[in-house]
Amino acid sequence: MxxxxxxxxxxxxxxxxxxxxxxxxxxxxxxxxxxxxxxxxxxxxxxxxxxxxxxxxxxxxxxGVPLQHLTGVAWFRYETLAVGPGVFIPRPETEEMVGWALRELAARPIDRRRVVELCAGSGAITASIARELGHVELHAVELSPEAHRYLVHNLEGLDVDVVLGDMADAFRELDGTVDLVIVNPPYIPEAHRLLLPSDVLQDPAEALFSGADGLDAMHVVAEVATRLLRPDGLLATEHDDSHAPAVVALFEAAGFRDVASHDDLTGRPRYVTASAPSEDGRIGL
Ligand SMILES: C[S@@+](CC[C@H](N)C(=O)[O-])C[C@H]1O[C@@H](n2cnc3c(N)ncnc32)[C@H](O)[C@@H]1O
The missing domain is CATH 1.10.8 (Helicase, Ruva Protein; domain 3)
Structure with a gap:
């Protein structure tokens, strides 16, 4: 045939x-x-x-098995990543945020490109930054042991410090020295569990849901970014398309400056960027 x-x-x-x-x-x-x-x-x-x-x-x-679980691969920007049950399938919605990060990092001197990715999953974001930019110091943390196995595999051969653990405690040795914290945290409100299409529910629950309003992990991101970032460091975080005002308010309340909302390729508000809180502005967490 x-x-x-x-x-x-x-x-x-x-x-x-x-x-x-x-x-x-x-x-x-x-x-x-x-x-x-x-x-x-x-x-x-x-x-x-x-x-x-x-x-x-x-x-x-x-x-309802996701296509990516059947083939074992997902594409993200220029990356081909191994995926399967137990790890979040990277989505095109995240690609724009990585583009923003690459432009910001490229404008910095090469000794000011220390990057931490929280909630790294398959490693799509970190792998893209490593391969598309170069001259960058990368650290990535992931909580789920299953996802961490994919992370290690997908970042093999790249010079990345990969950690299995909770972002809340990660990389304390880097406190106050990081130039960019980038994250796609879990952000779906628990109550939406019953409304999601079946193939989204094939992603691990810890990659999707984050408390009653979907913002539990975002509060932790604000705390962790505040301790990790140097005074002129930057934050970029993805969020639910209905959460832009809440996420902007959350980072402003935490003392971040220049908090801005950005759209994804489909024109939906998808990620927020900000500058680290100034020394006297580290409040409200
Ligand atoms: C939405 S997925 C994003 C994965 C990947 N960064 C991407 O964009 O494809 C969120 C990831 O955060 C991880 N995670 C959830 N809570 C975490 C925590 N407290 N510390 C570190 N990772 C966490 C989940 O296991 C999941 O892999």
């Missing part, structure tokens, strides 16, 4: 099962099983055994 015919058939089946992007998903699944690039589907053919594997994956996808 021709691979492109199978990809069409799979796309139809995924359409019926409610996939948001059946065509690209079908091409990804079929090329994954064949071990080729999607562009090569036009000239490839499929054996009966390969077809059986594709059929099994399509069934799992129809049952």
């Amino acid at each position: 021709r691979a492109q015919d199978l990809a069409h058939e799979v796309a139809e089946r995924l359409t019926h099962s409610g996939s948001p992007s059946p065509g690209p998903e079908a091409r990804t699944l079929v090329s994954h099983v064949l071990g080729i690039e999607p562009a090569q589907l036009l000239i490839a053919s499929v054996s009966p055994r390969q077809r059986a594997v594709v059929d099994a994956l399509v069934e799992q996808r129809a049952e």
